[in-house]
Each structure stands twice: as structure tokens, then as C-alpha cells.
Amino acid sequence: MNNTDVIGLDHLAVYFPDQYLDLTDLAAARNIDAKKYLVGIGIHNAAVAMPSEDVVVLAANAGLKVLQEAGVSPEDVGMLVIGTESAVDKSKPTAAHVHDLLGISTSCRTYDIVHACAGATYGVLAALDWLHNPKNKYALVIASDIARYGKESLGEPTQGAGAVAMLLSRNPRLLSLEELSTYSRQVWDFWKPLDKIYPIVDGLYSTQCYIDAANSCFGALEKINGNSAFIYHTPYPKLVQQVHARIAVMIDEKIDWKQHFVAKVERSCRFSARIGNIYTGSLWLSLASQLEFSLSETTDPTKLKEDLDGCYLFSYGSGCGAALLRGEFRDTWAEMADQLKVEQALSARRRISIEEYEKSIIDYENMSLNDSCPDPTSGQFKLAAIESEKRVYTRIGV
Numbered sequence: 001m002n003n004t005d006v007i008g009l010d011h012l013a014v015y016f017p018d019q020y021l022d023l024t025d026l027a028a029a030r031n032i033d034a035k036k037y038l039v040g041i042g043i044h045n046a047a048v049a050m051p052s053e054d055v056v057v058l059a060a061n062a063g064l065k066v067l068q069e070a071g072v073s074p075e076d077v078g079m080l081v082i083g084t085e086s087a088v089d090k091s092k093p094t095a096a097h098v099h100d101l102l103g104i105s106t107s108c109r110t111y112d113i114v115h116a117c118a119g120a121t122y123g124v125l126a127a128l129d130w131l132h133n134p135k136n137k138y139a140l141v142i143a144s145d146i147a148r149y150g151k152e153s154l155g156e157p158t159q160g161a162g163a164v165a166m167l168l169s170r171n172p173r174l175l176s177l178e179e180l181s182t183y184s185r186q187v188w189d190f191w192k193p194l195d196k197i198y199p200i201v202d203g204l205y206s207t208q209c210y211i212d213a214a215n216s217c218f219g220a221l222e223k224i225n226g227n228s229a230f231i232y233h234t235p236y237p238k239l240v241q242q243v244h245a246r247i248a249v250m251i252d253e254k255i256d257w258k259q260h261f262v263a264k265v266e267r268s269c270r271f272s273a274r275i276g277n278i279y280t281g282s283l284w285l286s287l288a289s290q291l292e293f294s295l296s297e298t299t300d301p302t303k304l305k306e307d308l309d310g311c312y313l314f315s316y317g318s319g320c321g322a323a324l325l326r327g328e329f330r331d332t333w334a335e336m337a338d339q340l341k342v343e344q345a346l347s348a349r350r351r352i353s354i355e356e357y358e359k360s361i362i363d364y365e366n367m368s369l370n371d372s373c374p375d376p377t378s379g380q381f382k383l384a385a386i387e388s389e390k391r392v393y394t395r396i397g398v
């Protein structure tokens, strides 16, 4: 295959708030055994966004990072898609703000896609189609969400916030991508009526819908390559174990799925365990986790192909829609993955108290943005004000 026929991820970058809630603190406040969160669900920390940090801010920070690290000018981006289910407007796209903040040209096709957690994956699929036209150079797809379930809800320990920006091109430096199978079905597992600020969730049923979708997507393949990384949408790591127990036996019914999970899946779950569910970005955060730990835990990055032939990427969005993609690592994957540095950003975060976390809930419910709201310390952008119902975004320090 000609190199210019290969399409996929040239680079990706992750951005998340610089403050987090430790779930042992949440467990103590809710009078729940911490092991339920840490082991039963598999999440240790939840990223908590500040009032000055909405999905536009998260997306713009991730987008800026991916362009700078890839050395790509905003002028060369011809398609900008934001996948989000926590948009701040029912009409004006999040992408319009991000387009402005990143200085992307007016000749760029710019829009949002909403399909619960699958929105950004559908953006990636649209970008893959768009890049088949040799006139098109770079597509930027950004997944950005703040997952909130409300105080004392069952979903509370799975909350999170963050964005993943994906730069797609022909002859990509990180990972080639192609769609293998897809799945759609009308279900009521998780939804957000327009007049509600929190989702309505049928928790147990949602896990069944997720598992059915994965069974169907992997079941459509003639053969599953067991020497791949299996990267799943990760609302919480325990569900990924539960789904992989079922998918692994499709590779070989005698497989020891626990061993296979440790070898081919576990690395991809580590960032989600420290950030929580970031909805549209969750699958792509799991890819970042797989890449960063594959790199740090190998002595010779050129030998990755002996450990892993490539990867499967399973995306699920409630409601529901799912897609299974195949990725092949490119020869230059290590140079790109080396720039991720998610672990470094995780270690620099500030642990907030349960009181600060509960204040952030009140701020969100009251939509309050006032002078006492501090600026985020890690990113380049902030929501500075809301004037005459218009959101004003600025560069920090400008």
C-alpha cells in the first residue's frame, strides 16, 4: 500500500483540569467502603473542572497542545470537529469557539457531533472519509466533556473531566486507523433531557447495553488477532475487565482471560483510573494510556510490533451507538507518544478537599462564575466572563 493511502492519527494530546478529588475522600464522605470505588469500580481519582474551565476551554487547551507538538499550523487544518455531550449552548457549536481560540482559518469545515460518548469517534470516522480526498491535509477532532452525575448519585464515583485532541492525516506518524464494524440500537440506558442538568441513568442496564454492543462489534469479525492491544471506552476500569472476559473467549475459548487482560488491556485503563470517565474522550484517553505505558515499559520501542501487532479500539455511546476500529502502530509511533506526558501532568495536580469538591457542585448548579473563581493553572485559556448571555474566553495572563 502506498504510504499516502494510509490514513489515521498523526498525533494526539490530552488535557485535563489540574485539580482532582481522591475517591477515598469521597467514600469517607458518603460513608461507603473505599474498596467499592478503588476495586469494585476501579477509579482512584476524579478530575474536577473549575467554573472558569468549561468544555470549550478543555478542548482549546488540548487542541493547542496537539498542533504545537505535531508542528502543524492552524492554517493547515481544513476540518474541525468537536465531540461533546456537555456543550454550553443548544445551537452554537463548541467548535465555533475552539476554531476562534486556535486561530484556524475561515476555510475550515467546523462543527460538533453529539452522540453521547461516541461523538468524537464518529468525528474520527468522518475525518477518515474526508482525508480520502487528496486535496485535504489535516483534520482536528477533539473530544471534550465534563461528566457530572450529581451529589450522592450512583454515578458520582465515575465523574471526570478532560479533552483529547486528535490530529488526523494521510501518512500519519502515530497510528493508522480503519473502521471494522458498527452497531446502533435505540435503548434508554443513559440520557439527558434538555431541562435537566444531570443525566438519567439506568446503571446496570447501561453496562448490559455496552457489553451487547461490544459482543456485536467483535462478533462481526472473521478473526480476532489476540496479539493486539484491546482498547475500550472506559467509563470505569472494572467494566473493561468485565467486557474483556467476554471478548477474550472469542479469540480462543481456552484463553486465560485474566492473563490476557494483564498483557493486552490493563495499561490502557490506568489514566481513566486517575481522571474518571471523560465521556467522548474516554476511549482516546485509554489509547494515550496504552501508548505512554507501552513506551515507558519497553526497553526497545522498535520491538513494539513483537509485543503488539496493533490495536482494537471499541467506542460506545449510550442511546446507543458503537464502533470498532483497527489501529496499526506506525514506525515513528514512539517519537509521537513520547510527547504525551500525561503521567507527568497527573503528578502535578492539586488534591482538593471534599468541601471544595462540594462547592464546585454548587457553583455548577448555580452556573456561578465570579471573581472568587481562580484561574486554571495548567492551561492557556479560561472562561473569563458571561456578558449579555455571551461567553467570553481569553488567554490566561492576557
Ligand code: HMG
Pocket: 033, 035, 036, 039, 040, 041, 085, 115, 116, 117, 118, 154, 155, 156, 157, 158, 189, 190, 201, 202, 203, 204, 206, 207, 210, 233, 235, 236, 238, 239, 277, 279, 316, 317, 318
Ligand atoms: P452501583 O450500584 O453503585 O455499584 O453502580 P454496585 O453495587 O453494582 O457495585 C459496583 C461493583 O463494586 C460491583 O462489582 C460490586 O461487587 C463491587 P461487580 O459485581 O460489578 O463485579 N463492590 C465492592 N468491591 C470491593 N469492595 C467492596 C465493594 N462493594 C461493592 N466493599 C454503576 C455502579 C457503574 C452502575 C454506577 O456507578 C453508574 O450508574 N455509573 C454511570 C453509568 C455507567 O458508567 N455505565 C457504564 C456503561 S454505559 C457507558 O459507558 C456510557 C457512558 O459513558 C455515557 C455516554 O455514553 O455518554 C456512561
